[in-house]
Amino acid sequence: MFDDLRDLYQEVIFDHNRNPRNFRIIDDADRKVEGFNPLCGDRLTLYLKLDGDVITDASFQGSGCAISTASVSLMTEIIKGKSEQEAEALFKQFHEMTTGKDEHFNLEAIGKLAVLAGVREYPARVKCATLAWHTLDAALKNQQQAISTE
């Protein structure tokens, strides 16, 4: 029935929505930033644990749609063990992939995150996918205040 949506709602997304990874609080987090999408009411809190400039642990709390939940869940998985610079580079790749400015985003670098490429065709949903990454960006820049996609 929902054949047209297969590119947007891939099985990986349903899986992460049902069972979000790293859905917990890091009590002694080095960074903690809230992200908010006022249009949808999606809200998340991102926690990072750092060792030098390496992200040793990442987790989140909050509620959102399947796209935003899957996006933040996948993100916390993929950034673990990456340096801040590597994570920032991924953010740029991800942004290009979802906003469709660059058709030639680096598929290899982006890995599993490619399941979210489908949002490009759904302008109303791009912010659902990017909220997690904007929040990460703020956390890496050590901004304390909540960020908003609007």
Add this chain to the structure above:
Amino acid sequence: MTLFDVEKIRQDFPILKEKIRGKDLVYLDNAATCQKPQVVIDSIVHVYSHDYANVHRGVHTLSVRSTDKFEAARTKVKEFINAASDKEIIFVKGATEAVNLVAQTYGKANIKAGDEIVITAMEHHSNIVPWQMLCEQTGAVLRVAPINQLGELIFAEFEQLLNDKTKLVSVVHMSNALGTINPVKTIIQAAHEKNIPVLLDGAQAIPHITVDVQALNCDFYVFSGHKLYGPTGTGVLYGKQALLDAMPPYQGGGDMIRKVTFTETEYNTLPYKFEAGTPNIADVIGLGTAIDYINAIGMPAIAAYEAELLEYATAKARAIKGLRIIGEAEDKGAILSFVLDKIHPHDIGTMLDSLGIAIRAGHHCAMPVMDFYQVPATARASFALYNTHQEIDVLMNGIESLIEVFG
């Protein structure tokens, strides 16, 4: 059976023939804005093709013609809501502008530091923020009457908020987020016993309920043309003449003056005092045509048909496991707001869109209502006179399938 022929009505709305993602359009976002019948579209084309010039300004034939048509639309609005006079009908760009107008003219002239304005917990942002702005400017205080879990105003608590300091009550006639129809007559009586004027936000009520401002005895009534099968950029502020006469003007400019020198300006009479600048001539004329269209079908017939649609949709929705209806007031208009277990309204919206079904997913410009129900957003199907039982079946089948897909 219903009194009117919905299939015939559907023929009047060209957009209903659109295919969305290859499917028949099922348009259930009427509370956001509703679609336009061909006669309204034609009337706008006709104005620009045959009758267009500026109003109230020229002696030439076209100007006289467009002025006549524009003023005829005012009379249609006056009759539609049973105002006492054309002078009480102010054209604005929508309900939002009308509330702001009252806040910044009546409000600024009559509401002082320490005074109170009473609204309800189910208001649209456009009946919250203009009052907050006025409170900030004057030092007045905004009081909010609570609602119960069904989404009904708790009348006893509302009544308790009314006191000597209350200078205005501003409540929604029918809630866009919940569908609740407020007991506005009782509200107005209670306020008037304490000499408090009442503004009704009729943005949602106007296409569904027969409105008689004199029978209601409300002091102000506001609505938007685009939710009444009319063009965007049109709206109406109704005010009792005595109140409007005493109010300072809103914006300054052409049309709203009688005489201007550099030392002194004399304002025009009602309704022009509040209509500075060239108005939205063609669209206002289109609004008049929309009112003719509705009158030809008959508001009671429309209300009866929509009540039947809502009842049918509500019964079907209740049968879906994991679906929770948000807003179950005893007295309710054709709006079905709901949430699904573990499925975000935005996912519902995108999935239904792929089936050609347009619903609204979000906070409906009523964030305090979302907070009250502790949901980030709801999905909302809202019905109009052209919707059918079969479309409700398509919606409910879609909801059941997406619940399955999400697992």
